[in-house]
Amino acid sequence: MESLDSTDLALLDQLQQDAGLTNQELAARVHVSPPTCLRRVQRLVQAGFIERRVAILDRDKLVEVLGHGLDAIVEVTLDRQDNASMEAFEARVAADEAVQQCYRVSPGPDFVLVIRAPDMPGYLALAQRLFTQDANVRNVKAYFAVRRAKFDPRVPLPRPARA
Missing domain, CATH: 1.10.10.10 (Winged helix-like DNA-binding domain superfamily/Winged helix DNA-binding domain)
Known part of the structure; x- marks a missing residue:
């Protein structure tokens, strides 16, 4: 197709x-x-146009059961940007359950991650395992979400022309 x-x-x-x-x-x-x-x-x-089908959960309803949790947008800069180093870091963070999204970006940091942790101790444990223990991580800058104004995972598609 x-x-x-x-x-x-x-x-x-x-x-x-x-x-x-x-x-x-x-x-x-x-x-x-x-x-x-x-x-x-x-x-x-x-043909691969539909990657998978998922349920999008209502975070507000889950608060009563799971607590609020912590959303972070994290910028990561590596010391070495050769292809092998970039791919190794990308594979390691993409495999971590707390990392919801991973983008290799330019210019600026090398990666931007969207992370969901249960709480601050959970985030600190994640930072230790993904960033602190990696000798190639030069800089990490985390932004913690205080409110989510919009979330829409849909890909915008062209609308058919009306006759």
């Missing part, structure tokens, strides 16, 4: 909003038959 038509884009858009839709509900929303819908979604999965 090399290109996406308007039906493919509509399917992807609907699935980004609610991946729990039944095939019949999804087909009705994009105005195709259920067999066509199923075949197209399977093709989108096989």
